Amino acid sequence: MGFSLRSFALRAVMLGFGLALAAPIAELNAASLLSPGPATLLRQSTEPFGLATSLLAGGGLHDKWLGVQRQLADELVQLAACESDRAGCASPEALRFLAIVDAGRARNGRARLGEINRAINLAIRPGSDLATYGEPDVWATPLATFARGSGDCEDYAIAKFVALAKAGVAPEDLRIVVMHDLLGGEDHAVVTARLDGHWLTLDNRRMAMIEDADIRSFRPTFVIDQHGVYRYVDAPPVTEAAWRPAAR
Template sequence: MAISDYPRALRATFLGCSLLASSLAWFGPVAAGTLLSPGTAVLIKKSVEPFGQPTAMLLDGRLHQKWQSLQRRLDDEMVQLALCEGDREGCVSPAALQFLAIVDAARLREGRARLGEINRAINLAVKATSDLAQYGELDVWASPLATLTRGGDCEDYAIAKFVALRLAGIAPDDLRIVIMRDTIRGGDHAVAAARLDGRWLMLDNRRMAMVEDSDIRNVRPTYMLDRHSVMRYTDAPVLVASSSNPEAPVVVNSLAAPSPIAPADQALPQAD
């Protein structure tokens, strides 16, 4: 969809997603940026993750390291938020007070309304800004308070929503960050995802309304992050009969599908 098709109030957020220019293909072959090395992939499983596709856990690599590094920064920020929540009058961080106000408003709602409150509030609170403009780099993952202070692109919106949803009472097992590739325009994008009544809703900085994963078209999910790990979406294993033992199925092509991850020394896709 052309930018002009979006409501004017959302155009800035649509333009603000420079995600993963250098770390993810948030991914596939385009020119510009650099992509994270995936690391070792194991534990293929048919899962109830967003989009319902099999995933492989990444145990190492730069993407895994980047997520772990951000988790440590989030731990530090949680301490700051806890201190401000306990003494709001003495809190010296406007961003912390703003973030807590967003969480407070969401806690007053239930179910889908709670998710929608955070989606809209973060979309409106964050100024869409590219990593290159802010940091002089193509891909920086920021913590929520840094994003509220300085602005951010799509992965920064997703991270802020991921944290806000957790503080608002959504169970960790029902929260994800999903990275997907636009198969029409070729761009890469990240969203927060929350599971409600067994269905995954996408909280996207490009739109105020939430959309179920089953209703999203023209995208290919590539990575999924939860509070503990990074997963890579992979084609489902194909079972064939062994020539020596027709009774025993053999798994083929489980990780043989072309990977969306390019070697670390190659130019990688830039998110929109």
């Protein structure tokens, strides 16, 4: 009974942490992008790309993330248990994920961001949801992705978002940004992290971290932080290509 009470208490604490850490993430399929739900609370900003945003209050993007939040709450409990007793941890994927978090914690500043970006890029094989899960649009939590060993852009982004937060990056300095590739016609998710007042992008398609101001041929559409998912307001398209991402 004592173990059950402790487990319940830990689960409640980690659920609260999970809800703060894992804010609603924008859905990438075309139907959701065309009908993202009502938007409120316009904010000007210090956001990546320096554009104003408005909070999404409902719709497909919001609903999609609710399921991810529930799964992530369970995973955070599991990660906390494994972190406190690694010898007794029965989850190989949790231990691999925590090793990446440890390596990030051992570094500071840009080196911390680069370590986690590189490690997660190498830990996950690029793969479509259809090939990995047999479904066209699956949003996976970090341990689910590590167990499968493959994922697409939002799976990398979710894993980096959680790993960076656990490694000590402040929540107010972390975002997930959904962008539309104006050349390739695809939607793509990356993590952005603020360092010394500049937003760096952590992309599964490259090891180098690029400032938001240097990105071309992509139009940002949605941004996610600890409070929710926001839509960029009147984001201007940028057509001059500074770099062309490799195929996923």
